[in-house]
Amino acid sequence: MSINSGADAGSWGARCLNVTRIMAIAAAALVPASTAAASVAVVLMLVSWIISGRAVATLRAAAAQRVGQAVLVFLALLAVDTIYSVATWEDSWSSLWSWRKLALGLIVLGLFAEETWKLRLLQAFLVVSAAGSAASYVGWLGLIPSKTGHAAGVYFTNHATQGITFAVAVLCCLELGRHTGPRLRHLLQAGALLFAVNVVFISTSRSAYAALVCVVLVWSLGRVGWRRLPLVAGAVAVLVAMAFGLSSTLRDRVEQGIDEVRNYQSAPEVTSAGIRVVFWKNSLDLIAERPLLGYGTGSFAKAYGDRFVMPELGWRGWPATDPHNQYLFIAVENGLVGLVAFIAILVAAFREARGPGAYRGIVRGMLLAWCVSSLFNSHFRTFPEGHLIWLMVGAMLARVPRNDSAGSIQPDSSRARSR
Incomplete structure (x- = not known):
């Protein structure tokens, strides 16, 4: 059955x-x-x-899809790479375990073919996001106490997670609004506006700003088509310029990041952007030494520490467990082979998300946002962002296998129409 x-x-x-x-x-x-x-x-x-x-049947359903196949190959590669890792077995398996979010995505890929479950997931996500956004506005106005250790208006795990979550909520509202009646559409559009305003005026996360630009760009292209990319890009650029002019928070954070990058070599104190530049340059040196296979799963901290940890250099000689770049992290640990295997997952997911449909539009927007933000973080692997992206992408891309029961519910009505 x-x-x-x-x-x-x-x-x-x-x-x-x-x-x-x-x-x-x-x-x-x-x-x-x-x-x-x-x-x-x-x-x-x-x-x-x-x-x-039904665990085996679930995995078979997931493995019948290209995304599932790519995930299995990457996870298998990570496991094999523990054999030659320069790290301890404990560190190797700890790193492998940190990729468990991919396995969770594989499970939901085999379970969420029915459109009903996809919609329930999005509804639950928007309810929690709306509650967080409401609390954020109230806290930002000083009407309720701030969360300990966080800026005013931040009540989720951290400011980056909250900002990126609200950017995804913007995308979900806009995509679902295209497939509903006028009354609900207007409600969702209002919600999208409130989420976007929160990101622009309250969030201090540069990753959230990038994510918001990505989801707006992808949604707009989904409306008018890729042939109008120059027009859409121009319109988004105008919106970005307006946000930059209106929001002192956004403007200050962006300018601060630019200054930190420019002055990382002379800065007496560690900065968020400055230390990232150091991590990136050193990671590229590590990759150059072992480009093909890397140092093995879980090896980043040891490989980096053996080569670059020098207390006499101050913060520039600090140890690191992550270069704050997902692609460099994979390339150091698993080489270019591992990086290609990971990119294959992204390519397969983007290919599956082609065409019309709210669910596929959400996947495209989220993937682009994560691909961009992961240039400055490891958001495909960090706990909140990693769970969110793989559970959402797995659920939204899940489909009924071709040899499945005729009574199965189609995962996306627009997919059925487009075939």
Whole structure:
């Protein structure tokens, strides 16, 4: 019996898989706000999935899709690379474990073919995001106490996670608004505006600014087509210029980042952008020494420390566990072979997300946002951002295998129409 078929909806296995889906939704919706709550949801998700008796069938459904195949190849490569890693076994397996978000995405890729579950995930995500945005505005106005250790208006895990989450919420509102009635469409458009204003005027995250530009660009191109890219790019550039002029917070953060990059060699104190430049330059030197296979899974801290940790250099000689660049991190640990395998996942996901449909539009926007922000962070791997991207992408791209039950619900009505 197919895992996507409703014929055995009352069976033990089907009920367990529904619990798995619910917990996956909870994890994706809650992870920006509470990593602890998301962790509990993930544990319950895995337990219900394992005891369902459908785990193998789920993985087969995921492996039937190109994205699933690419994920399996990359995870297998990471496991093999622990064999020759210069790191300890503990560090190697800890690094491998940090990529578990990809495995979770693989599971939901095999479980979320029904459009109903995709929509429930987006609804839950928007509810949590809306609650966070409301709290952010109230806190920013000083009406409620700020979260300890965070700037005013930041109540999610950190300012970057909150800003990126709200940028994704903008995308979800705009994409869903294209496929609803006028009343709900206007509500979603208003929500998108409030989320965007929060990012521009309250967020201090440069990654969030980049993510917002990416999702607006992708959504706009989805509306008018790639042939009008110059027009869309120009319009987005005008919006960026307006935001830069109106928001002193955005303007100050961008100018600060530029100054930190320019002065990283002479700065007496460590800066967020300055230390990134040091990490990037040193990482490129490491890659040049072992370009093909890298130093092995979990090796970054040791390889970097053995070569570049020098207390006499001050903050420029500090140790590092991550270069704050996802692509450099993979290239150092797993070489160009690993980097190509990772990029293959992104290419497969972008290819699956081609064409019309709200779900595929959300995937395109999120992937571009993460690809850009991961030039300055490791957002495909960090806990909140990593869980969010892989659970969302896996769920939105999930589809009914061609040999699946005829009674299965099509994952995206626009996909059915476009075939």
